[in-house]
Amino acid sequence: MADLFDALPPVEPPRVAMAEGAMLLRGFALPFEAELLPAVEAIAAAAPFRHLVTPGGHRMSVATTSCGAAGWVTDRSGYRYDALDPATGRRWPAMPACFADLARQAAAAAGYPAFRPDACLINLYLPGARLSLHQDRNERDFAQPIVSVSLGLPAVFQFGGEQRGDPAQRFALRHGDVAVWGGASRLRFHGVMPLKDGDHPRLGGRRINLTFRKAR
Template identity: 55%
Template sequence: MARLTALDNAMGDLFSREEAPDRWLAPGALHLPGGATRLGPGSRWLHAWIDAVSARAPFRHMQTPGGQTMSVAMTNAGPLGWVSDRQGYRYSPLDPLSHVPWPPLPPELLELARRGAEAAGFAGFVPDACLINRYEPGARMSLHQDRDEADLNHPIVSLSLGLGAEFLLGGLGRRDPVQRLILHGGDLLVLGGEARLRFHGVAPLKAGAEGEVRFNLTLRRAAP
């Protein structure tokens, strides 16, 4: 009965999020609660897709150029994949573990990213990279800027799955004040325009009723 109650509560939260209005966090930064369902076919099918991606390109804990191991496990899909090691941050068409191309992006995910970007005022978004982050309780992402892409005029569209997470959105300086909000499974977040280079991160993940893991898909345009 407890499991059914938790599931009922989670489904009630899902419906209320889908009905919640979009929220501008800053110019160019738009939070779309339940956006995966409102703008696309939902998010449940993506769990099977992530399993298929990780069977070909396993999740791994990458190293920073400074030699630290990231607490978040990562893999990629699309023509380009984001990688990090002692040589630096960069995009690569090949998985450095297998030396074969990353798994392809499904049309449904490309369309969802296009519609999410359009809702924030960025028409014609065609991502060529999807970084898939896997958070387990205790994992975090420190404040950082996404600036390894060739053309920063393209937005980034982020999709959350699984456990809710406390997202941190700062300013253009590392020491600027930080906004905090909870991103739930199925939520979309768009960062573009003036918000494209805002510092952002994720607080240490806490366990919850939605499972023991959070996935975050960030869709980007990496090539010129």
């Protein structure tokens, strides 16, 4: 990962095209930082982070929680969205206004002005945690994009093709970067390589990712 970050130019372009319909917006979330981090803590207090189990019985290395009208969950019965948090039996916390504002503005900046998210999956990475290549396909409307916000420690994002075995590009993600993909890229496989040790000034040894979707 160090080599990828070292290779970044001293002055990075604010927008990086990842593929047709896919854009990386450098630092786009930084103006929202003061609101985002307390909101994440409040959500986690009501719906604690947990390590979900995939249908194949694998315990995810990434801890998750959600907010909005529905939360993404997985267990031995499958992947799905649920209006209730299975850990508490209560509705997921409401999506904070700063979350929705950031998601809408980032989507519009990437060419998707009609995006209105109703779900946000929040992933917590500690060193060593990773997310294997996968597609986001539990949503009802694939015409809606995905908006992914990086906070905390830097990470390497893999953005592949429509088949799991297709070659994947690698993009360095820093605190405040936002990736948006939809249209021709909506069902591309993507993932995050194992997180390296580090110490972020606001989040310490953690990385938090907010993934906004129109689930229902």
